[in-house]
Amino acid sequence: MKIHEFQAKALLRDYGVAVPKGAVAATVREAVQVADEIGYPVVVKAQIHAGGRGKGGGIKVAANRDELEAAARSIIGMKLRTPQTKPEGQHVHRVLIEEAMTPARELYLGITLDRKVGQVVVMASEAGGMEIEEVAAASPEKILRAYVDPTIGFLGFQGRELGFAMHLTWEQVRQTADLIARLVRLFEEKDCTLAEINPLVVTQDGRVLALDAKINFDDNALFRHPDIRALRDLDEEDPLEVKASETGVAYVKLDGFVGCMVNGAGLAMATMDVIKLMGGAPANFLDVGAASAERVASAFRVILSDPDVKSILVNIFGGIARGDTIATGIIEAVREVGLNLPLVVRLDGTRAEEGKRMLAESGLPIIVATDLLDGARKAVEAGQR
Amino acid sequence: MAILLDRSCRLVVQGITGREGSFHARVSREFGTNVVAGVTPGRGGSDVEGVPVFNTVEQAVRETGANTSLVSVPAAGVADAILEAADAGIRLIVCIADGVPTLDMVKVKPYLAKRGARLIGPNCPGVTSPGERARVGIMPTYMFRPGGVGVVSRSGTLTYEAVALLTEHGLGQSTAVGIGGDPVNGTNFIEVLTMFEADPETKAIVLVGEIGGTAEEDAAAFIKAHVTKPVVAFIAGRSAPPGRRMGHAGAIISGGTGTAESKVAALEDAGAVVVETHVKLGEAMASLLRERGISA
Numbered sequence: 001m002k003i004h005e006f007q008a009k010a011l012l013r014d015y016g017v018a019v020p021k022g023a024v025a026a027t028v029r030e031a032v033q034v035a036d037e038i039g040y041p042v043v044v045k046a047q048i049h050a051g052g053r054g055k056g057g058g059i060k061v062a063a064n065r066d067e068l069e070a071a072a073r074s075i076i077g078m079k080l081r082t083p084q085t086k087p088e089g090q091h092v093h094r095v096l097i098e099e100a101m102t103p104a105r106e107l108y109l110g111i112t113l114d115r116k117v118g119q120v121v122v123m124a125s126e127a128g129g130m131e132i133e134e135v136a137a138a139s140p141e142k143i144l145r146a147y148v149d150p151t152i153g154f155l156g157f158q159g160r161e162l163g164f165a166m167h168l169t170w171e172q173v174r175q176t177a178d179l180i181a182r183l184v185r186l187f188e189e190k191d192c193t194l195a196e197i198n199p200l201v202v203t204q205d206g207r208v209l210a211l212d213a214k215i216n217f218d219d220n221a222l223f224r225h226p227d228i229r230a231l232r233d234l235d236e237e238d239p240l241e242v243k244a245s246e247t248g249v250a251y252v253k254l255d256g257f258v259g260c261m262v263n264g265a266g267l268a269m270a271t272m273d274v275i276k277l278m279g280g281a282p283a284n285f286l287d288v289g290a291a292s293a294e295r296v297a298s299a300f301r302v303i304l305s306d307p308d309v310k311s312i313l314v315n316i317f318g319g320i321a322r323g324d325t326i327a328t329g330i331i332e333a334v335r336e337v338g339l340n341l342p343l344v345v346r347l348d349g350t351r352a353e354e355g356k357r358m359l360a361e362s363g364l365p366i367i368v369a370t371d372l373l374d375g376a377r378k379a380v381e382a383g384q385r
Numbered sequence: 386m387a388i389l390l391d392r393s394c395r396l397v398v399q400g401i402t403g404r405e406g407s408f409h410a411r412v413s414r415e416f417g418t419n420v421v422a423g424v425t426p427g428r429g430g431s432d433v434e435g436v437p438v439f440n441t442v443e444q445a446v447r448e449t450g451a452n453t454s455l456v457s458v459p460a461a462g463v464a465d466a467i468l469e470a471a472d473a474g475i476r477l478i479v480c481i482a483d484g485v486p487t488l489d490m491v492k493v494k495p496y497l498a499k500r501g502a503r504l505i506g507p508n509c510p511g512v513t514s515p516g517e518r519a520r521v522g523i524m525p526t527y528m529f530r531p532g533g534v535g536v537v538s539r540s541g542t543l544t545y546e547a548v549a550l551l552t553e554h555g556l557g558q559s560t561a562v563g564i565g566g567d568p569v570n571g572t573n574f575i576e577v578l579t580m581f582e583a584d585p586e587t588k589a590i591v592l593v594g595e596i597g598g599t600a601e602e603d604a605a606a607f608i609k610a611h612v613t614k615p616v617v618a619f620i621a622g623r624s625a626p627p628g629r630r631m632g633h634a635g636a637i638i639s640g641g642t643g644t645a646e647s648k649v650a651a652l653e654d655a656g657a658v659v660v661e662t663h664v665k666l667g668e669a670m671a672s673l674l675r676e677r678g679i680s681a
Contacts, residue, residue: 084628113487113488113491113568113569115568115569115598115599115600115635116598116599116603118490118491118494118569119491120488120491150491150492150494150495151492151495188488191486191487191488193487218486218487218488220460220484220485220486220487221486221487221488221489223460223461224461224486250632252629252630252631252632254626262542263542264540264541264542264543265540265566265595265631265632265633265636266538266539266540266541266542266543266566266593266595266621266633266636267540267541267542267543267546267621267663268631268632269595269596269621269622269624269625269631269632269636270543270546270619270621270622270662270663272622272624272625273621273622273623273624273661273662274662274664275624276623276624277661277662281624282624285625285629285631285632287632317542317545317546317549318525319510319523319524319525319541319542319545348546348549349525349528349545349549350525350527371664372664373662373664
């Protein structure tokens with residue numbers, strides 16, 4: 001789960017990490033109040049989840065009240081397009097107003113999981129403010145790493161080592177090591193998957209603070225963090241994906257025309273691959289999970305509410321979920337939601353034959369495929385017609 | 386022989402009084418697996434279809450000599466259940482539960498290493514050795530045949546597909562292992578490949594990977610250096626766009642790493658036959674074995 005920068009900074013403040021003076025505003029009036037209180041110049045930053053906001057005109061500096069009003073007016077309510085948003089852009093509901101500063105130095109600090117090692121890693125670099133992936137690709141030696149021991153935790157010397165390696169003064173090293181330790185604590189206590197501060201700045205007067213903040217959370221751990229769950233912003237998510245997730249169906253909208261319903265994430269991806277191989281394009285990723293009749297019905301509703309879908313391919317390998325149960329679910333769902341698109345079903349596994357017979361005898365216009373290649377071919381052809 | 390699981394398996398099912406736990410205990414028994422105990426705290430002294438239920442794993446081990454555990458408990462209790470099994474001296478722990486917080490696994494791993502316990506999963510279909518009649522997990526059993534192909538996969542249903550396709554082409558399996566789709570899992574490709582390479586019964590290996598992370602690239606490097614047996618591989622997710630998590634917490638292409646292209650290239654460079662769709666796994670393995678004059 002992602003959160004906004006202003007929410008991330010509020011969390012940082014809770015953990016004692018220094019951030020610039022500032023507050024969020026939803027209207028121009030609020031923006032003026034905040035800026036007047038902070039004092040000019042200020043930065044006006046659009047609050048959307050996607051990165052690359054500056055490039056799309058979502059971040060502006062205002063030297064006085066007139067400039068602030070103009071900036072806030074242009075950003076609040078805009079459809080901000082960045083390389084990371086959907087092509088039509090993301091609606092901006094709020095801006096973060098902060099004191100503007102010219103930092104003496106811009107560093108990078110990021111905490112994430114190193115899957116290879118199975119441990120949390122702290123990454124730091126003197127090349128802050130840039131795309132860190134680019135730094136990692138071009139000059140990996142510029143990224144310093146320290147691992148968090150799962151039983152002992154992050155240690156003081158590790159923070160000092162990172163600080164000295166970035167050529168900070170002793171006073172700045174002390175602040176940085178303290179800041180890193182606090183950020184690690186936040187990461188572990190709130191089950192983060194990413195806590196990134198880019199840039200981490202040293203101000204002209206030698207203070208170390210988080211100028212930007214990006215924090216993502218482990219969806220699997222949200223059950224124990226009601227405070228984090230409350231920060232979820234549904235406006236930032238695809239409404240169909242939200243609808244699907246409410247019924248335990250994993251759905252990701254894609255840009256093709258063959259709607260797919262599959263059990264198992266790996267098989268769902270493999271099914272998308274076969275559709276592509278057959279000259280088509282998948283309209284979605286959909287893992288119906290343990291395929292009960294209710295889940296199948298809800299998955300159908302989601303697929304059918306996508307106007308881009310021209311045909312549907314259901315691919316189920318019944319292991320634990322039995323073919324006859326799945327067939328019942330499909331038949332019930334089709335009767336309930338109605339169907340005006342070609343539907344191709346490939347059923348295999350436990351009780352597949354019974355399931356196929358039930359589909360054939362249902363009297364519904366369902367195309368039963370002999371195998372997956374056959375099914376994908378038929379679904380692609382039907383969708384192109 | 387086979388790997389991980391053989392006839393010496395004495396299985397305790399943690400969460401046996403739950404719907405999934407009791408169902409899979411029954412399927413495993415019907416397959417011929419020795420299910421000796423169940424554990425549900427507070428339900429000790431009862432039984433599930435004749436399998437005695439204990440309050441703790443320690444008790445189950447003491448009373449029944451259980452040496453293998455299936456963890457089928459809700460995600461919030463998974464770390465605790467795994468640690469309990471390891472502490473009780475269980476050597477092989479298979480965790481089928483999904484939705485486990487990643488940082489829980491980060492903390493569990495070093496403890497398991499200290500206790501000398503091996504974990505398969507979480508979020509995995511488990512392990513099945515058909516020739517040994519041993520099944521721990523949730524795999525359907527009807528498509529298995531005893532034989533010489535080892536299967537290792539990050540995905541559940543794709544494991545079943547791979548096994549069914551092998552059987553369809555007259556190729557039996559030594560052991561099928563689903564290592565799970567989470568970012569941090571107990572056992573990785575390399576560990577399973579090491580076991581398959583050392584197992585005399587295993588003549589060839591099917592590896593099923595997916596986008597995200599670098600586990601397949603690491604496996605490829607290991608295959609190149611250490612695996613002499615023929616390998617057929619498939620990577621799911623060639624058509625997946627970057628930055629979107631595809632169901633599995635681990636299946637996400639981010640920062641240019643974890644793409645299908647890089648995994649396929651690495652595996653091909655290691656001498657594996659990589660099929661463009663999983664549907665071809667059985668066919669490709671049959672023709673590769675014919676080519677090499679190996680019977681499996």
